[in-house]
Amino acid sequence: MRWYIPYGNPTYFIWLAVALIPLMIGLLYGRRFRWYQTVVSLFFLILTFGGPNWRTGIALICYFVYQVLLVSAYFHYRRRKDSPNKGWVFVLSVILAIPPLVVVKVTPAIQSGKQSIIGFLGISYITFKVVQTIMETRDGFIKEYHPIIFAQFLLFFPTISSGPIDRYRRFVSDYEAVPAQKDYLDLVQTGVRYIFLGFLYKFVLAYYFGSVLMPQMQFGAMMAHGFSWYIIGYMYTYSMDLFFDFAGYSLFAVGISYFMGIKTPMNFNHPFKSKNIKDFWNRWHMTLSFWFRDYIFMRLVFFMMKHKVFKSRITTANVCYIINMLIMGFWHGETWFYILYGLLHGCALVVNDTWLRYKKKHQDKIPHNKFTELFAIFITFNFVCFTFLIFSGFLNTLFFGPSKF
Template sequence: MMSFDPYGNPTYFVLLFIALLPLMIGLLYGRRSHVYESIISFIFLLLTFGGVKWHTGIALICYLIYQIALVWLYSKYRQRPDSPNKGWIFVVSVILAIAPLAAVKITPAVSHGASSIIGFLGISYLTFKVVQTIMETRDGVIKEFHPVLFGQFLLFFPTISSGPIDRYRRFVKDYDSVPTRSKYLGLVEKGVRYIFLGFLYKFILAYIFGTRMLPVVEHAALQAHGISWALVGVMYVYSMDLFFDFAGYSLFAVGISYLMGVETPMNFNQPFKSKNIKDFWNRWHMTLSFWFRDFIYMRLVFFFMKHKVFKSRITTANVCYVINMLIMGFWHGETWYYIVYGLFHGLAMVVNDAWLRYKKKHQAQIPSNKFTEYFAIFLTFNVVCFSFLIFSGFLNTLFFTARP
C-alpha cells in the first residue's frame, strides 16, 4: 500500500483534488456531506499513516480513543449542575492529556535514541487541541462536548501533521454549517491562491534555499572551522529555508481547508517585517504562538499574581515570558540548542518590554520616523535569524561534533 507525507508528493495533490471535487460541488450548491468528508478523511489519513507506517496508524487510533474518552469524562464532570470545578481534577486531566506526548518526547532520551511506539506524525498538534479543549471546558467557554465532532476536529486531515492549530469552537462552527454561495466562492478563490503560493514557497523557494544553497554554505562554514562569513551565510539561508518550507506547508493546509469550507486560521503574516520580537511572535507560527500565550503564559501570569509570588507585575511578566519560551524550546526537543533557542526568545521578550517601557517614558527624546522603523525591522530580522541559527543545531555540529 502507498504511503505519502502530506503535501510532499505531486500524486498526493492529484488524489486530493479528485477527492475534494464532489465536496466542493456540494458546498457550491449549499450542501455539506459529513459522511463523504469522513470517507475522504479516512482515505487520506490511511495514505499518511498506512503502508509501511501502519504502526503509527495504530498509535493514532489508540491515542484518539484515549483522548476522546478523557475529554468526554472531564466535560461530563463539568456539566454536572453541582460541579465544584475542583482544580486538582482539572490538573490531573491536563497531565493525562499531555502524558502520551511527554512519553514520546522523553523516550529517545532514556532509551538511547529509540523512538516511542506510541508516537505518530502530528501528536504534538493534536495534544495542543486536546489541552485547549479541556482548559476551555473548565473555563465554561465550551458548554457542550460532542465526541464525534471532537474526533473530526482532531482528525481534520489538512492540518493533522503540522497544524495550523485550530480552536474547537471555531472549527465546529464552520464544520457544522454551510457557507453561502458567494462566501464559498470567496473561500475557493483564496484557497486556490494559497495553494499556488504554497507551491512557490515549498517546492521552489524552499528547494533553492534548503537543497541547493544550504549544503554549500554549511560545507564552507565547516571548512572555515569557527566564526566566519560562511557561518553568517548559513544563518540567513537556513532562516529562509525554514520560513518558506513551513509557510508553504501551512498555506497548503489553509488552502485545502478553505476548499472544504473551513476557515482554518493562518500561521504566518509577513514575519520578517516585524518591528520587535513581540511583533514577530504575533506574525510567526501564529497559531502555536497564540496557543502558548493563551494557555501557558496568561495562566502563569494569573497564577503568580493570584498567589502574589512576585511583588512587581513587571517581574511576573518577565518570569512568565522566560518560562513560556523555555517550555516551547523543550517542546521542540530535549537537545541543548532547542532549549537555548527558547531561553533566547524568552530573554528577548524581557529586553523588548524593557525597551518599550523606556521608549514610552522618553518618547520626546527618542526619534520616531521611517529610518527608525526600518532599523527596527532590520534589527529584529537579524535577531530572529540568529535565533534560527541556534535552532538549526548547526552550531552544535560546528563547535561540538568531532570531525575527521
C-alpha cells in the same frame, strides 16, 4: 497503494483534487456531505499512517481513543448539576492529556535518538487541541460537546501534520454551517491562491534555499574548521528555508481547509517585517504562539498574581515570558540548542517590554520615523536569524560533532 507524506509530492495533490470535488460541489449548492468528509479524512489518514507506517497508525488510533474518552469524561463531569467543580479534577485532566507527548519528546534524549513507539506525525498539535478544549470547557466557553465533531476536529487531515492549530469552538462553527454560495466561491478563490503560493514557497524557494544554497554553506563551514562567513551564510539560508518550507505547508493546509468550507486560521503574516520580537511572535507560527500565550503564559501570570508570588506585575510578566519560551524550547527537544533558543527569545521579550516602557515614558526624546522603523526591522530580523542558527543545531555539529550534546 503508495504511502505519502502530506503535501510531500504532486501525486498527493492529485489525490486531493479527486477526493474533494464531490465535497466542493455539495458546498457550492448549499450542502455539506459530512459522511463523505469523514470518508475522505479516513482515506488521507490511511495514506499517511498506513502501509510501512502501520505502527504509527496503531499509535494514532490508541492515542485518539484515549484523548476522546478523557475529554468526554471531563465534559460530562463539568455538565453534572451536582458537580463540585473541584480544581484538582481539571488539573488531573490536563496532566493526563500530556504524558503521551512527553514520552515521545523525552524518548530520543534517553535512548540515543531512538523514536518512541507511541509517537506519530502530528501528536503535538493534537495534544494542544485536547489541552485547550479541556481548559476552555473548565472556563465555561464550551457549552456543548459532540464526540463525533470533536473527533473530526482532532483528526482534521489538512492540518494534522504541521498545523495550524485551530480552536474547537471556531472549528465547530464552520463545520456545522454551510457558507453562502458567494462566500464559498470567495473561499475557493482564496484557497487556490494559497495553494499556488504554497507551491512557490515549498517547491521553489524552500528547495532553492534548502537543497541548493544550504549544502554549499554547510560544506564551506566544515572546510573552514572554525568561524567563517559560511556560518553567516548558513544562518540566513537556513532561516529562509525554515520559513518557506513551513509557511508552504501551512498555506497548503489552509487552502485545502478553505476548499472544505473550514476557515482554518493563518499561521504566518510576513514575520520578517516585524519591528520587535513581540511583533515577530504575533506573526510567526501564530497559532502556536497564541496557544502558548493563551494557555501557558496568561495562566502563569494569573496564577502568580493570584498567589502574590512576586510583588511587581512587571517581574511576574518577565518571569512568565522566560518560563513560557523555555517550555517552547523544551517542546522542540531536550537539547541545549533548543533550550537556548527558547531562553534567548524569553529574554528578548523581557528586554523588548522594558524598551517599550522606556520608549513610552520618553517618547518625546526618542525619534520615530521610517529610518528607525527599518532599523528596528533589521535588528529584529538578524536576531531571529541568529536564534534560528542556534535552533538548527548546525553549530553543535560544527564544533562538537553530531554525536555530542
